[in-house]
Amino acid sequence: xxxxxxxxxxxxFFAWVKKHRAQHPEFSRVFSIPNGGYRxxxxxxxxxxxxxxxxxxxxxxxxxxxxxxxxxLEMKTSTGKLSEAQERMIVTLxxxxxxxxxxxxxxxxxxxxxxxxxxxxxxxxxxxxxxx
Numbered sequence: 001x002x003x004x005x006x007x008x009x010x011x012x013f014f015a016w017v018k019k020h021r022a023q024h025p026e027f028s029r030v031f032s033i034p035n036g037g038y039r040x041x042x043x044x045x046x047x048x049x050x051x052x053x054x055x056x057x058x059x060x061x062x063x064x065x066x067x068x069x070x071x072x073l074e075m076k077t078s079t080g081k082l083s084e085a086q087e088r089m090i091v092t093l094x095x096x097x098x099x100x101x102x103x104x105x106x107x108x109x110x111x112x113x114x115x116x117x118x119x120x121x122x123x124x125x126x127x128x129x130x131x132x
Contacts, residue, residue, distance in 0.1 A: 010032065026063045029062040060073075068097055071101065076102055
């Protein structure tokens, strides 16, 4: 069986986030940072000129908690590895008082976000994030 892609894991995570925005208003400040993926040369050059930086994590929660300015989540599959640019960016962000978590799939991301925001980790339907 092939592992689920990072993209699908992230889509599942955001479906869960959007479902709970009314109950948890902080979720309206959780968004993706579309840094990865294939781009044609022209689009990649334009995005670089617009300030895209390699290694920036996939997801940001713009909520300050416990001395952190916000939470970054880097989505990985169970076998995914950090690039050198990601490792460097994580060090940079942590040194600026941001919390950074490398998460392994949508359930891990949901649990880490819940913990960061002080919400129960066993929020209803968190298990529904996992689909075959």
